[in-house]
Every structure is written in C-alpha cells, then in structure tokens.
Amino acid sequence: MSFDSKPVANAPALHEQGDENPPVLERIALRVTAWCEKWYPDAFVFVSLTVLAVALGALAAGASPRIVAVSFGNGFWSLIPFTMQMAMVAITGYVIASSPPIARLVTRAARVPASGRSAVAYVAFLSVLTSLLHWAISLVFAGLLVRELARRTDLRMDYRAAGAAAYLGIGATWAMGLSSSAAQLQANPASIPPSLLPITGVIPFSETLFLWQSLTIALALVVTSTLIAWWTAPGPTRAKTATELGIVLDTIDDALPPRERPGEWLEYSPALILVLVALGGGWLVNEFASKNWLVAISGLNTYNLIFLMLGMLLHWRPKRFLRAVSKAVPVTAGVLIQFPLYGAIASMLTSAKSATGASLTHYLSTLFVSIASTDTFALVMGVYSAVLGFFVPSGGGKWVIEAPYVMQAANALHVHLGWAVQIYNAAEALPNLINPFWMLPLLGILGLKARDLVGFTFAQFVCGTLLVLTMLWALAPTLVYHAPVMP
Incomplete structure (x- = not known):
C-alpha cells in the first residue's frame, strides 16, 4: 500500500488567499512549530542528554563512577x-489499519x-x-479517512x-486506553524493571485504566x-482543500504482484495464515477461559497476539501481510533505540547509591x-509530566524514568x-499535540508539514491541558491509597 502524496510545485502556502489574519492561538502555535522544526533535535538526543544528566546527578549524590x-x-x-512488546503495538496497529478490509471500511465511512x-x-x-483501543490503528485509520474525505468533490473540507x-488520538486519549505503555507495564510483573517493582508493586487495570x-x-x-475540532475548523470560505494546498491524492495500489515461481505458492495462499490463527x-x-477477562486483556502478550492474528486475517495472504509489516517497521525505530536507554536511566536512578545507601x-x-x-x-506531577513529555516524546516509555521517584513520593504522600499512573498517562499525551515527533507517520500519509497541523492542534493543547489538570486535581480526593502489591 503506497501513501505517496506529492505536493504540486508552487503550492499555496498556509494562510494565503484571504487567510492572512489567523486567530491569535493559531499564530502562536505556528511560531512554536516553526521554532521546533528549525531547532528541535531528534528525540534520541534528548534521551541521551537525560542519561548524562542522571549520571551526573548520581555522581553528585555520592555514587562512585564505577557504580x-x-x-x-x-x-x-x-x-x-x-x-x-511496544514495537509490536506499533506494527500490529499499522498492519491492521492498512489492510484491504479496513480500506473498504474507510471508503464507506467517508460517505457519512x-x-x-x-x-x-x-x-x-x-x-x-x-x-482508546490502539494508538497506531487510530493514527493510520484516521489519516486514510482524511485522504478519502478529501477526494469528495461535494465536500469543502479544510x-x-x-x-x-x-492526530488527536495520539495527543488526547491514547494513553488513557488499552495501549497505554505505563498501565501495561505496571500490570505485567515480567515487564516491570526489578529496581521499580518494590516501589510500585503490580497495579492491575482495575486500579488504572478502568477506575471510574x-x-x-x-x-x-x-x-x-x-x-x-468543530469550533476551530474553517468554514467554506476559509477552508483550504487538498487540491488548493497542492496535494495530489494518488490512488492506493493494493494489488499483489503476480507469482513468479512455483516456490512462492504458499506466500499467496491463506493456508498458513489459517493455521497460525487457529493456534493463536x-x-x-x-x-480468557482460565483468567478474569480484565486480567487477560491487561497482558501485553495477549493484547498483541489478538491484534497480530487479526492483522493476518485481514491481509489473508502471507505476502500481503509481510509487505505491511515491512512498511510498519520504520515506525518502531524510536522505540527500539530509546527504550534501552530508559532502562539504563531507571537503573541509575535507583541502583547507583552512595556510601550511605541513598x-x-x-x-x-x-x-x-x-x-x-x-x-x-496530581497538579504538580501533571505539570511536570507534560513539560518533560515535550522534551522527551516517548510514547509513554519515559514512565520508566519518572516512576521510581514520583511513585516513591506517592507512597510517602x-x-x-x-x-x-493515570496522572502520568493523561498529562504525558498532551505535548504530542505541539511536538512534531509523533506526527511523522501521519504526515507521510497526508503529504503535509507539521506546521500545517499545529495551528489547529495548539487550540486542542491549551484546552486539553486546562481540562486534564483540573480534573486530575478535582478527582484525586475520591481515591484511597493502598500499599504496593507484590506479585
């Protein structure tokens, strides 16, 4: 499946053709985005700098260089x-959202x-x-839906x-759903770093995602x-369609190449897919028969296997399935290289002790x-997590960095x-609305630049931040503290 959208030469720039005076929030957002695109380094640089800062902090706290x-x-x-497990979340989401049945569903959904x-x-x-179900499915499915809507000549949509x-799913709600890496990690004893387990214990979904x-x-x-989204969408006179922005919405070629040799017949047959799906x-x-459904679904292995089997079925042929997987792998690059550093940071935070044991x-x-x-x-941690999330866009992985000390503080208070965990989840997603890092897969589908979107997502960021921080603070007194539960 190809997502190439080629801008036409001399395409009109943002806010041309009578849009010279966008709202104040939009102008601020565009300036922030322009600064980010010019000066913002790769997330790997920020994580590496965090490693350096934590190492220096541990030395300052009295730990020896060797320790x-x-x-x-x-x-x-x-x-x-x-x-x-988190790489598989990204892969399975992309595989499902790019499958032919979902493409047909997108076509029908675009008629509404x-x-x-x-x-x-x-x-x-x-x-x-x-x-709330799967962040990667949300990102790809919504991007394909926008492209399909943009093809409608009877619809003047900006x-x-x-x-x-x-993009709102990845910036507003994803961390409150089943693919939340923080909630998933805390619910799975095998995933929790040994240095973190004594501080937090195991926290099931019933105590995080499914709290009322x-x-x-x-x-x-x-x-x-x-x-x-409704209030900030430009009306018909100010809307810029894909054509006016110079975006060519190529038809997605989903056909498999013809089989070239007899040895490929199994790649074009659903037989192996059916065997694997039957076993899975x-x-x-x-x-699910041997466990409470809430316990079963909170296992990352179970969660990923469900979507992996579904992805195989939707693609039906091993050849098509493997093509989708190969296109999804680049999305996992940040996870594969950053998460080991998160583990190292968590270990230095908790294990690099001074002579006094601190x-x-x-x-x-x-x-x-x-x-x-x-x-x-709740208010202090929410603000802190949101600010740190802007500099370390982790998709939830930086929970391993924050958890040792914020959870120790939570125990003390x-x-x-x-x-x-939910304070972190709700606040950590917000910076995604103004940070271009997680926009990249969507931008590739749409053929746009980050600056084209952030004028609109900035309004979401401002309103979402006020809403989330207020609710985190207001709801905190309704919960009662329990000591960590060991597996």
Missing part, C-alpha cells in the same frame, strides 16, 4: 521484553459527513475513540484541520476534542514531597498509586 557505570549497564537491557466542518469533527471523534483532527475517575477523564477528552486463537480461548531517586522523591502535598500532588 554509576555498572548501574547503566545492568539496566540497559532490562526493558527488552517491554521494548519488543454532510459538510466540511462536520467532516473534521467526525475525523476527530473517530481518532480519539479508536486510540485538509489541514482534518489532518490535525486525525479515569473513564470520566477519557469521556471528557473525547467530547471536548470533538467539539474543539486456541491459546487466546484458553487464556540513591538519586531518594533525593528526587524528597524534592517532590517537599513541593507537593497529598492535595496538590499516600496518593493512590494507580491514580499516579
């Missing part, structure tokens, strides 16, 4: 199972909206809703606003994101306790540990 180096090495590979503004709100609603709406407080925030974000399905049936985590958690109380912890 710091040993802690770095011991932690480097501690997240390998979790790294592979009756106006350009309703089309933008429609994309936003589907994006934030599907991201292509930039629709593209921004397609968490569901309330998720619902509020779905509704608010959809409404803001048998395991899944046993898993680690950097001890000093950081003490700092958190000194500036926050039980009542203000008797803050519900599952709610602390």
